Amino acid sequence: MTDPWQRSTLPIDQRLALKTAAANLAREFDGIFGAETIERFLHSSYDEFAGRAAVLNFLPLLAERFARQRLRALAKVEGKAGDGTPVVLFLCTHNAGRSQMALGFFNHIAAGRAIAWSGGSEPGTAVNPAAVAAMAERGIDISGEYPKPWTDEIVRAADVVITMGCGDACPVFPGRRYEEWVLDDPNGLDVAAVRPIRDEVERRVRALVDELAPATH
Numbered sequence: 001m002t003d004p005w006q007r008s009t010l011p012i013d014q015r016l017a018l019k020t021a022a023a024n025l026a027r028e029f030d031g032i033f034g035a036e037t038i039e040r041f042l043h044s045s046y047d048e049f050a051g052r053a054a055v056l057n058f059l060p061l062l063a064e065r066f067a068r069q070r071l072r073a074l075a076k077v078e079g080k081a082g083d084g085t086p087v088v089l090f091l092c093t094h095n096a097g098r099s100q101m102a103l104g105f106f107n108h109i110a111a112g113r114a115i116a117w118s119g120g121s122e123p124g125t126a127v128n129p130a131a132v133a134a135m136a137e138r139g140i141d142i143s144g145e146y147p148k149p150w151t152d153e154i155v156r157a158a159d160v161v162i163t164m165g166c167g168d169a170c171p172v173f174p175g176r177r178y179e180e181w182v183l184d185d186p187n188g189l190d191v192a193a194v195r196p197i198r199d200e201v202e203r204r205v206r207a208l209v210d211e212l213a214p215a216t217h
Contacts, residue, residue, distance in 0.1 A: 017060035018046060024064065029071055032080050041074075042067040048149060052125050066148055069117060073157035086114040086212045089158035091170050095120025095147040097128040097186035098164045101198055104135050104142040105205040113213035117158070119150030121169035131186055134194045138202070160212070 010018075025038045046063035075081035088106060090099040099118040106116035124147040135142045150171060155161060160177045163170040165185060172178070181204055186194045 011056075014056070014060060018042065018063065021060050021064035021067070025067060025071065028068070029075070032075055033071060038067070038071065041070050045070065052123070062146055070151055070153055073117075073151075074153040076157040077153055085112075086159045087157055088114060088116045088160045088162060088208065088212070089150070089155060090116060090118040090162045090164065091120065091150055091166055092164040093120055093122055093166050093169070093185075094124035094187065095149075096124040096126065097131045097194075098181075098183050098197065098201060100127050100142050100145050100147075101131050101135055101201045102162065102164075102205055103145065104140045105138075105202050106209060108140050109206060109209045110213050113215070114209065117154060118145075119148055119154065121150070121166040123147035123149050128186055128194075130189055130191045130194045131198070133191045134198045137195075138198070160208070162208075
């Protein structure tokens with residue numbers, strides 16, 4: 001079998017890192033997906049970020065993380081995995097501000113009772129620094145997140161899709177529950193201006209978590 005990472009355009013360190021990532025994913029999805037599917041998802045995830053990555057060294061890690069999320073989504077869609085935990089997908093245009101804050105709040109508040117993913121119709125190159133700072137004031141670190149696109153399997157795996165200003169670019173699949181949250185775009189705003197947006201995101205996320213996965217006392 002031809003090594004899919006022996007592409008002349010990739011530096012050797014990138015090829016080695018991707019082979020390691022493929023091995024990691026193969027162990028995690030053993031018995032669920034074969035090597036060909038895993039390599040295809042990792043390959044396409046790498047290419048997705050390669051065109052806009054600021055730091056090449058992080059590309060294999062980003063590709064592995066995104067491929068892992070996509071494979072988990074596909075496993076749920078195909079009925080190969082999943083424990084019934086509700087999944088919420090937050091979508092905005094650049095996946096840099098509103099959807100990242102919602103993701104951070106949701107996973108913090110839900111604490112594993114439900115999970116959230118996020119994506120953008122036109123992903124940016126980095127998470128909004130003012131959004132990162134505003135979330136840090138709430139004790140939630142989103143500095144390790146990264147703008148990413150949505151893919152068909154991720155949307156199909158979501159039980160609830162929350163859109164925030166991506167309009168007609170947001171995907172629509174039958175059988176999903178959709179909500180549009182009208183929120184100001186924090187792009188270009190300072191931390192003081194982002195705080196009211198953050199607080200409204202938190203209010204809406206808390207209500208959504210209480211609905212989907214209320215805490216048991």
